[in-house]
Amino acid sequence: QVQLVESGGGLVQAGDSLRLSCVASGRTSSIYHRAWFRQAPGKRREFVAAIDRSGGSAFYPDSVRGRFTISRDSDKNTLYLQMNSLRPEDTAVYYCAAGVSPRTLIPRQGDMYDYWGQGTQVTVSS
Numbered sequence: 779q780v781q782l783v784e785s786g787g788g789l790v791q792a793g794d795s796l797r798l799s800c801v802a803s804g805r806t807s808s809i810y811h812r813a814w815f816r817q818a819p820g821k822r823r824e825f826v827a828a829i830d831r832s833g834g835s836a837f838y839p840d841s842v843r844g845r846f847t848i849s850r851d852s853d854k855n856t857l858y859l860q861m862n863s864l865r866p867e868d869t870a871v872y873y874c875a876a877g878v879s880p881r882t883l884i885p886r887q888g889d890m891y892d893y894w895g896q897g898t899q900v901t902v903s904s
Contacts, residue, residue: 780804780893782874787898794864794902800857800874800895811877811885812850812857816870816900826872827859828884837884842868864902871897 786798802809813828827848829836836848847860857874875891885891 780806780809780876780878782876782893782895784872784874784895784898787872787900789901789903790864792865792902792904795860795862796864796900798859798861798872798874798898798900800859802855802857802876805878806855808878809876810880811891812848813875813877813885813891814848814857814859814872815875815888816868816872817897818870821870823873823888824870825886825888828886829857830884835884837886839886861900864900866902866904869900869902871899873897 781803782800784800810831814826815823816826817823825839826842827838827846829848829850833850845863849858874895876893877891
């Protein structure tokens, strides 16, 4: 089992930055890919960023590419999401996820991740 705990959310203004963190505990050695997703009220869960086991490869959708950066510190079992130039449409609950199955490609679908955190709220005012 793997437990994930996110932190770092908050209320910011458009153009501001935030850094989210997600600490993993339990069988952390079993983790391959890690990712961030978000869900706004009344909307479907959306993929935000993912990173491979080594931290050398990452993937982003067009909506956040160039503004968000995902990274991981394996020594601390921590995943980060640096969010710059935030927009009101980035407002959502952000969830971190971990996958324990090796994949050829970095997964972007939520059902390919096995463990999820409880989420942290990010609110961006205009």
